[in-house]
Amino acid sequence: QSVLTQPPSVSAAPGQKVTISCSGSSSNIGTNYLSWYQHLPGTAPKLLIYDSNNRPSGIPDRFSGSKSGTSATLDITGLQTGDEADYYCGTWDTSLSVWVFGGGTKLTVL
């Protein structure tokens, strides 16, 4: 049972938009920086979003994030088949003094 809750899977057609949610608590998302990661099979995870809504250089603006209170969302627009991957939210938990990841969401582009 992850401290951060994500839906196990989402799907959408190419070109469409998908939203992945991440729910936590006041000791993690409510207090600390929230980030999102893309993990394609056989590759190293990649940072997509940091500090809730900032993209590292090289990440297309099709990926965007937001945070409200103890929840966050990752939006992916203009879906491409290459976006099929597992997506994780992550943050520091101040009460537990550990880094926490969500359970991961598998994105399928139909």
Added chain:
Amino acid sequence: QVHLVESGGGVVQPGGSLRLSCAASRFTFSSYAMHWVRQAPGKGLEWVAITWYDGKTEYYADSVKGRFTVSRDNSKNTLFLQMNSLRPEDTALYYCARDQGAVAVALDYWGQGALVNVSS
């Protein structure tokens, strides 16, 4: 471009020990916190441990606390994970990752991983 290379993985019997290393280059290693993250077969990402930029503070996941020790040698730009009393459930691909900051902010660069297989 930041470069992280893990080494030291392998097959070990339950109860055994293994030491992973992560060689870092192309950034000022001593300015950043560093993490270990693992992924067991068919499972999601599981955070393992963090050491702050100066190596004076570490935190661990409950699943490894008391068995694993994270350390760093800032003079050699190297991160370590000493794993003792290994269990079959420790079998995973272990990644080292750089934090964006001196403490826990976001994991911005990752290595390719080192495979650990705990099996008799």
